[in-house]
Amino acid sequence: MQSNQKDKVQVITGNEACAEGALAAGLKFFAGYPITPSSEIAEILSLRLPRVDGRFIQMEDEIAAMGAIIGASLAGAKAMTATSGPGFSLKQENIGYAAMAEVPCVVVNVQRGGPSTGLPTLPAQGDVMQSRWGTHGDHPIIALAPHSVRETFELTIRAFNLSEMYRTPVILLMDEVIGHVNEKVILPGPDEYEIIQRKKPDVPPEEFLPYKHTESCVPPMVSFGEGYRYHVTGLCHDETGFPTNDPVEIDRLLRRLNGKIEVHRDEIIDVKEDFLDDAKIGIFAYGSTARSARRAMLLAREKGIKVGMLRPTVLWPFPEKFVRPMGETCSHVIVPEMNLGQMAHEVEWATCRNAEVVKINRVDGEPISPQQILDKILEVAS
Amino acid sequence: MFEYAKYLRLNKFPLIWCAGCGDGIVLKAMLRAIDKIGLSNDEITMVSGIGCSSRLPGYVDFNTLHTTHGRAIAFATGVKIAKPEMTVIVVTGDGDATAIGGNHYIHAARRNLDLTVILFNNNIYGMTGGQVSPTTPVGKKASTSPYGNLEPSFNISGLAQAAGASFVARGTVHGAHMLEKFIEKAIRKKGFSVVEVITPCPTAYGRRNRMGTAVNMIQDLKENAVTLKKAAKMSPEELEGKVVTGVLVDIDKPEYTEEYAKLSEQLKNKVGVD
Ligand code: SF4
Numbered sequence: 001m002q003s004n005q006k007d008k009v010q011v012i013t014g015n016e017a018c019a020e021g022a023l024a025a026g027l028k029f030f031a032g033y034p035i036t037p038s039s040e041i042a043e044i045l046s047l048r049l050p051r052v053d054g055r056f057i058q059m060e061d062e063i064a065a066m067g068a069i070i071g072a073s074l075a076g077a078k079a080m081t082a083t084s085g086p087g088f089s090l091k092q093e094n095i096g097y098a099a100m101a102e103v104p105c106v107v108v109n110v111q112r113g114g115p116s117t118g119l120p121t122l123p124a125q126g127d128v129m130q131s132r133w134g135t136h137g138d139h140p141i142i143a144l145a146p147h148s149v150r151e152t153f154e155l156t157i158r159a160f161n162l163s164e165m166y167r168t169p170v171i172l173l174m175d176e177v178i179g180h181v182n183e184k185v186i187l188p189g190p191d192e193y194e195i196i197q198r199k200k201p202d203v204p205p206e207e208f209l210p211y212k213h214t215e216s217c218v219p220p221m222v223s224f225g226e227g228y229r230y231h232v233t234g235l236c237h238d239e240t241g242f243p244t245n246d247p248v249e250i251d252r253l254l255r256r257l258n259g260k261i262e263v264h265r266d267e268i269i270d271v272k273e274d275f276l277d278d279a280k281i282g283i284f285a286y287g288s289t290a291r292s293a294r295r296a297m298l299l300a301r302e303k304g305i306k307v308g309m310l311r312p313t314v315l316w317p318f319p320e321k322f323v324r325p326m327g328e329t330c331s332h333v334i335v336p337e338m339n340l341g342q343m344a345h346e347v348e349w350a351t352c353r354n355a356e357v358v359k360i361n362r363v364d365g366e367p368i369s370p371q372q373i374l375d376k377i378l379e380v381a382s
Numbered sequence: 383m384f385e386y387a388k389y390l391r392l393n394k395f396p397l398i399w400c401a402g403c404g405d406g407i408v409l410k411a412m413l414r415a416i417d418k419i420g421l422s423n424d425e426i427t428m429v430s431g432i433g434c435s436s437r438l439p440g441y442v443d444f445n446t447l448h449t450t451h452g453r454a455i456a457f458a459t460g461v462k463i464a465k466p467e468m469t470v471i472v473v474t475g476d477g478d479a480t481a482i483g484g485n486h487y488i489h490a491a492r493r494n495l496d497l498t499v500i501l502f503n504n505n506i507y508g509m510t511g512g513q514v515s516p517t518t519p520v521g522k523k524a525s526t527s528p529y530g531n532l533e534p535s536f537n538i539s540g541l542a543q544a545a546g547a548s549f550v551a552r553g554t555v556h557g558a559h560m561l562e563k564f565i566e567k568a569i570r571k572k573g574f575s576v577v578e579v580i581t582p583c584p585t586a587y588g589r590r591n592r593m594g595t596a597v598n599m600i601q602d603l604k605e606n607a608v609t610l611k612k613a614a615k616m617s618p619e620e621l622e623g624k625v626v627t628g629v630l631v632d633i634d635k636p637e638y639t640e641e642y643a644k645l646s647e648q649l650k651n652k653v654g655v656d
Contacts, residue, residue: 029464050646055463060489064456067449067486071429071460074447075468079460097450224427224445224461225468231440233448242394242440 008186014152014178018108019044020187021156022080026195028054029072029079031065033087036120037176038110041082062087066094069105073098074232076223078160082108085118088127088134095169096135097234099257102211102219104163104198106156108172110179111287113365122365123176125287125338131171132316138254140261142268143171143316147290149183154193155313161196162268166260167218173315175338177288177367201228209239213252217260261317269319272311275301279308281380282330282355284323284347286312289336289368296373305381315343320350327351332380336360336368389413389423391443398437402596404555404581405435405502411558412471412500413442415565426469429458431478434509434583435502438473452483455490458497466639469569472499476517477507480536484516491545491574495638498568499576503538504583512586519623523590539578543631548573550631554580556603557627564629572637580607580625 012020019041022030030049032042042058049056055077059065062083069079083091088109098105113119114126127134131143142162146152156172163170201208201220210230212219222228235243236250244250261268275297276282285293290311300307310326312319323346326333333355335344344359351357360376362368390413399405416426426444430436432451439446445468449457454472462470479487479501490497506524507513514524516536523530539552549571551564561579568575582588582599593599603625610628613621 029460031460050642051649053646053650055642057459057463059456059459060485063453064459064486064489067453067456068460068463070449071447071457071462072464073460075427075461075464077460077464079464093450094453223465224447225424225465227424229423229443229445231446231448233440234450235448 005186009184010187011182011184012149013040013180013182014146014149014174015040015110015180016044017149017153017185017187018082018156018172018174019048021153022106022160023048023052024153024190024193025157025160026078027080027160028077029069030054030056030081031059031068031072031079032081033059033062033065033083035062035084035087037112037179038082038084038108040179041108062090063094066091066107070094070098070101070103073103073105074224076225078164080106080108082110084110084112085114085127086116088130092134096137096139098169099135099139099141100234101232102167102221102257103169104167105169106159106163106172107169108174111173111175113363119365121176123288123338123367124363124365125175125289126342126363127173128315128339128342131173138258140168140258141171141316142166142168142261142314143173144313145173145287145315146178146313147287147311148178149181150185150187151313152178153185153187157193157195161194164196164198165218166264167198167221168261173287175287205229210241211237211239211253213239213256217256217263265317268314269317269321270313271319271322272313273322274309274311276308276310276326276329278306279330280306281308281377282326282333283307283309283373284326284333284335284343285309286315286343289338292368292370293336293373295370296377299370299374300377305377307377318346318350323347323350324352327354330355332356332358334358334360334373334376334380336373338362338368384414384417386410386413389416389442391441394441397441399434400585402582402584403434404504404583404600405438407555407558408435408500408502408561408579408581409438409441411562412565414562415569418566419569421469426471427461428471428473429454429461430473431475431483432509433475433478433507435473435475436478452478452481453486454478455483455486455497455499459490459495462495462497463639463642466496466643470497471569472497474499474501476501476503476505476538477515480516480538480541488541488545491542491547491576493638494546494548494573494635496572497574498571500565501538501576501578502581503578504581504587506583506587508583508586512590524587525590539576539630542574542576546574547576547631548633548635549575549629550578551576551629552578552580552625552627554603554607554625554627555582556600556607560627567629567632571632572640573635
């Protein structure tokens with residue numbers, strides 16, 4: 001390792017990497033509320049943001065924090081909040097607002113055990129379905145799940161990029177293990193990642209339609225105070241942004257909102273494939289659980305068992321295109337999760353039940369160990 | 383004749399408000415106040431929650447944001463902090479700001495964030511059909527207090543004062559000129575400002591409580607309004623059922639966005655120290 005590279009080595013946690021990633025992406029406004037195990041993200045940003053012309057505020061509650069980031073984003077700031085299970089539940093109504101009014105923002109959820117107050121200091125992956133369907137009504141959403149500290153940095157930047165590109169809230173679904181684990185990393189420098197800004201209108205104010213039905217399904221966006229005065233509402237609205245009861249307009253709006261993720265699905269989804277070429281047994285794993293799964297896969301391969309793994313970094317939209325072939329080539333697909341099988345159902349339908357989906361579930365606050373997954377591989381292989 | 387049109391989105395008319403609703407009087411007073419200050423349409427962001435009064439931003443040609451129930455002040459907090467040069471006005475109601483949104487109301491006052499809150503107090507949830515609100519007087523009927531309300535009311539202005547607001551005034555739609563002055567002062571004030579406006583809801587409140595026509599209700603406001611000066615000489619018994627109007631608080635103290643900007647400057651000038 002060259003000496004200048006050595007200087008860049010740091011030992012940091014996932015929560016620290018998340019804060020750094022957000023700053024690298026151009027975060028200018030953070031609103032939060034104390035909650036374990038995500039509080040470090042707020043603490044770091046309270047220290048850093050005022051030094052870079054950013055603003056940090058601890059709000060009176062989780063709902064307010066979500067509302068504040070939407071307001072800040074409309075005023076032109078890249079905005080984020082961070083929370084965990086109970087706080088994530090409280091934010092849901094305003095997450096729906098951001099989806100409906102198409103306001104870019106990033107919501108970090110460092111998952112802990114639930115339901116309710118559950119296990120504040122222990123990991124879980126129980127909010128996978130809530131991040132998809134937590135707020136009412138059909139709505140678009142993107143959710144990302146990092147499996148390491150470095151990837152947390154990268155996916156935080158990607159979360160901002162996706163939210164700006166598609167004008168949608170993006171959920172960064174971490175878990176307590178990733179949030180608190182210390183890892184040795186060299187974070188990428190500014191020339192190693194791309195930062196995307198929201199697309200501005202190329203028409204004068206009098207021709208501007210804030211919710212125009214464009215081909216990309218994503219209307220250009222302008223901040224408050226830039227001379228394009230417009231109306232933003234959570235009510236069903238037409239292209240001008242004003243409320244409407246016209247069934248044709250309502251249908252058009254909701255199909256475009258949901259369609260914008262569909263249309264761009266291939267650009268959004270991202271999976272890491274490992275040894276899937278010759279695999280007879282597949283593993284579908286995400287977040288910190290994927291670390292144990294990878295170890296188990298390597299141990300099984302040493303024993304001559306052909307195991308491969310698919311690790312999505314984007315959970316929503318679901319990468320069915322990559323899951324379907326596993327059903328054709330594998331006899332079994334093992335899905336380890338720190339919940340009672342939330343993603344396993346998705347894998348089941350995506351593989352068209354061609355392969356047997358085998359669940360490994362833990363909800364006791366303990367991570368799933370490589371041995372536990374290896375045992376299942378051996379059981380399935382025999 | 384004052385030219386309201388330059389501030390209005392006339393193509394969004396007619397207003398959804400009922401005939402006789404007091405909300406339009408507040409809208410006009412607000413626009414006259416804005417004109418006096420000389421703010422341009424671009425410099426104003428108007429934020430509202432949910433309810434009849436919260437539909438107001440749809441009709442004015444500013445940057446307008448109609449949010450979720452109770453959360454207008456939370457959204458406005460983000461707008462103001464991200465763009466401190468913007469004049470941010472919150473339009474809200476008694477239910478919106480002091481029931482579901484009560485927490486944001488008191489904390490924005492405590493922070494002394496430079497927002498102007500115009501709080502339409504009509505003693506009822508009008509839009510949803512007349513349910514009891516935190517300011518429905520004891521004994522009054524609502525669709526969810528059919529036998530008369532048992533709960534004492536909030537003193538909305540007192541709440542803002544106790545929580546730390548820089549400017550608090552109470553007016554009624556009967557005293558529209560006074561209202562205009564209060565709103566002007568509130569917007570000019572650097573700090574958290576509240577103008578509580580007592581306004582009649584003849585449809586969902588007056589009708590159920592046999593208070594007569596909209597005109598009768600405004601006449602009642604005229605009769606029940608007592609200026610601060612007068613009120614000072616009255617006993618608590620005499621003040622029962624009266625509406626005390628006037629500027630209740632007008633003080634200068636450090637404002638949140640200015641304090642944060644100072645901190646930010648200090649930190650940027652201090653190199654390499656953590
Ligand atoms: S219901 Fe009451 S508050 Fe609402 S518009 Fe009608 S009169 Fe006004």
